[in-house]
Amino acid sequence: MGKRYAFVIHMDRCIGCSACTLACKSYYRLQPGMVRRRVKEMPETITGAPTRAYLSTACNHCDDPACKKACPVGAYSKREDGIVVHHQDRCIGCKMCIKACPYGVPQFDPVKKKADKCSLCFERLDKGELPICVLKCPMEAIEIVDMEKENRGDLVDRVPGYADPSITHPSTRFVLPKTGLQFLQSNFQGGLNHE
Numbered sequence: 001m002g003k004r005y006a007f008v009i010h011m012d013r014c015i016g017c018s019a020c021t022l023a024c025k026s027y028y029r030l031q032p033g034m035v036r037r038r039v040k041e042m043p044e045t046i047t048g049a050p051t052r053a054y055l056s057t058a059c060n061h062c063d064d065p066a067c068k069k070a071c072p073v074g075a076y077s078k079r080e081d082g083i084v085v086h087h088q089d090r091c092i093g094c095k096m097c098i099k100a101c102p103y104g105v106p107q108f109d110p111v112k113k114k115a116d117k118c119s120l121c122f123e124r125l126d127k128g129e130l131p132i133c134v135l136k137c138p139m140e141a142i143e144i145v146d147m148e149k150e151n152r153g154d155l156v157d158r159v160p161g162y163a164d165p166s167i168t169h170p171s172t173r174f175v176l177p178k179t180g181l182q183f184l185q186s187n188f189q190g191g192l193n194h195e
Contacts, residue, residue, distance in 0.1 A: 004082040004147040005120060006171035008155065009056050012178060013141040016041060016054035023136035024058075024118070031111050036118040037133050043160070053177050055159060056142060058133065059084060059105045059118035060170030067117070070100035075115070082147070082171055083120045091115050102163035103170070120144075147171060 018039045025035055037058040044050055065084045068076035075090040076097065086097075086106070091114040097106045098115060106117040121131035125144070129135075134142045155173040157165045 002080055002148070004171065005125065006061065006082065006145055006147045006150075006173060007058065007120070008143040008145050008150075008173050008175065010139075010141040010143065010175045011042075011053055011055060011159070012175050013139040014039070014054040014056055015139055015141075016052065017138065020056055020133035020137050020142055023132050027132045030116070031109055034107055034109060034116065036107075036116070051177070055162075055174075056133075057103070057105075057162075057172070059120065060103055060168070060172040061120055062171065063169035066100040066102060066168050067097035067106055070096040072096060079122065081125075083122045083125075085119055085122060086115060086117050088112065088114050088116070102167050145173075147173075 016039055021035050021037045021039055024030075024037050028036065030036065037056060039054055039056045042053040042055050061082050061084045063082070065076065065078060067086070068078060068084060072094065073090050073092055075087050075092075077085050077087065079085060093108070093113045093115065095108055095115065097117075098108060106115045108114075109116045121129075121133075124131060131142075131144055134144050150173075154175050156176060157170070157173055159174055159176070
């Protein structure tokens with residue numbers, strides 16, 4: 001079986017510095033107000049303690065991408081390695097993908113009048129280089145893995161406030177803060193899905 005790339009977000013390492021967001025924005029020269037990766041502070045409910053936790057998110061490169069299904073002109077494709085690519089040259093700016101994504105990932109570029117989203121830096125990966133967000137994170141809180149080979153017990157597919165993963169089956173996985181894992185296992189409705 002081939003590769004299936006995915007982001008692993010180490011919430012136990014992230015300090016909320018937004019270096020990943022800024023590195024991506026600078027590398028891709030995104031318009032003001034646009035980002036492909038966001039960092040947000042999580043509520044204390046994720047840890048059950050008065051400690052800070054941060055969540056860095058980008059495109060989840062879903063197994064069943066809502067953006068691809070909603071696009072009327074085929075501006076999205078899914079590579080064999082799981083990466084969901086947006087082809088701006090085909091995009092007509094209808095915003096259907098933006099409305100369809102349960103994670104709020106695609107954004108509208110007001111200058112190009114087209115949608116835009118994270119591509120998992122597939123051009124860099126194809127050359128054997130790391131995605132720019134992974135490369136620039138000072139805490140090594142973002143990792144790229146091959147889910148076909150990954151078999152770790154510390155990975156979960158959901159965090160509070162994140163859309164239900166059964167909708168599109170996102171590839172992104174999370175390593176929760178230590179206290180958060182224990183707290184969520186006992187309090188999160190429906191439990192947690194582990195790899």
